[in-house]
Amino acid sequence: MTDYWILAPIALPLMAAVLALLVRANLRAQKAVVLTTLTLACAASVALLAECGSGRIVTLAMGSWPAPYGIVLVADLLSALMLVACNGVALVVTIYAFRQLTDEEQGAFYHPLSLLLLLGVNGSLLTGDLFNLYVWFEVMLLASFVLLTLGRKREQLEGALKYVALNLLASMLFLIAVGLLYGKTGTLNLADLSSKLALESDTYLVETTGILLLVAFGIKAALFPFFFWLPAAYHTPPVAITAMFAGLLTKVGVYAIMRVFTLVFDLEQGMLGHWLVWIAGFTMVVGVLGAAAHFEVKRILSFHIVSQIGYMIMGLTFLTPLALGGVIFFVIHNMVAKTNLFLVAGMIERQCGSTDLKRTGGLFVKEPLIAGIFLISAISLAGLPPFSGFWAKFSLVQAGFEVGDYLIVGISLAVGIMTLFSMTKIWGEAFWKSLPEPEPASPSGSAGRISWWMMMPAIFLACMAIVMGLVSEPFLAVMERAGEQLLDPQNYINAVLQMKGGGS
DSSP: OOGGGGGHHHHHHHHHHHHHHHTTTOHHHHHHHHHHHHHHHHHHHHHHHHHHHTTOOEEEEGGGOOTTTSOEEEEOHHHHHHHHHHHHHHHHHHHHHHHHSOHHHIIIIIHHHHHHHHHHHHHHHHBOBHHHHHHHHHHHHHHHHHHHTTTOOHHHHHHHHHHHHHHHHHHHHHHHHHHHHHHHHSOOBHHHHHHHHTTOOOHHHHHHHHHHHHHHHHHHHTOTTSOTHHHHHTTSSOHHHHHHHHHHHHHHHHHHHHHHHHHTSOTTSTTHHHHHHHHHHHHHHHHHHHHHHOOBHHHHHHHHHHHHHHHHHHHHHHOSHHHHHHHHHHHHHHHHHHHHHHHHHHHHHHHHSOOBGGGOOOHHHHOHHHHHHHHHHHHHHHTOTTSHHHHHHHHHHHHHHHHTOHHHHHHHHHHHHHHHHHHHHHIIIIIISOOOSSOOOOTTSOTTOOOHHHHHHHHHHHHHHHHHHHTHHHHHHHHHHHHHHHHOTHHHHHHHHTOOTTOO
């Protein structure tokens, strides 16, 4: 495989976003552009995964400037797995959005902005440079801020302001850390930074920049205590937009923490690793308690995004191949299950006219297929067998026992029980009880009509949760190999620093 193919996940959404803007007066043409582009991006990501799965680390130096002087794109097994998952989620949610969003909402720059968001995500996953990671984060922030305000409702604007205010703080801290590192080391290439900071005698500089980056990435990932922007913002836009955010944005923050704090900084040195364990625990607990306290489906699911991020960070602190493989499995499982739960929330809203549980009901009898899709995704999120969530949590719990972190493992198990409680609450209110009288009217005027454009993506994701659960061994084996690569980054460093201009 030619290494220039690593450009495809970045070039495709960029060109398609421009093309979608040019044909924005024709919604049918926009849909054709975005559907074709996302299909090609998924195919390119799968091809890249096959190449990285063979043991290669694919690199490309832009402009024939070799590392560490130029812009470098790097794909290892972790990057490739994340690319496949993120582009797959984007494709599935876009198909769902064709019917969930009105023509007016789709015509108001939705498709160009969603492509711009995916551009930022793919760029973040492939960059080998800390400053370019900052740039891609800003691309995501710009696109997501505008998408949050799509519809221009008061609650959307309020949520978007909270979202952008805290994320701008994260950007400022990120940029300060970048400046400090460059001033001291003269490089921002991740592989070069890893080599130079390993020899750095100024531990104060290393720990300070590490804390700044951890806070910046923690805000992006919605870690405690910086999580409050997420439940304040994610419930406000249309469900198709929230589902895209739930599947992509916080997971890129987790990816950044995994990449930087295994390649550049050492969590086993200093206090960073110790703090991160407690941050993970508080993130799990606060998120699940927030979900238990609310009675609106999108708010409940938004708080559960926070809670599930805690599991991912908990696994990172164990620093074993099993733990990191479990984290990667957990991230991808969560992208599948959480995205699907938001898709179901949109169907509940279409059927009942609301996602307030007090105004919903009767869907088990009226829409048994939707009930089945919800049940699979909810049980998977709670971590019960035989679905993907069970094996994701099982691998993290096993890794925690192996390293002797019994307290945080106990907290994670208790949070799993509370997660099941929240899912049971949604099941009992939206599906099991009778619909309150009088039945509220659907705001779109289409209550009772769920398009197959909405149903098929949810069925596909539910099937993925089943497959990842029933055939978990090969998935876990690949992801444990990715964890081994993270713990032994020398191959990554060599692949980047020994490359020639134009690709290796």
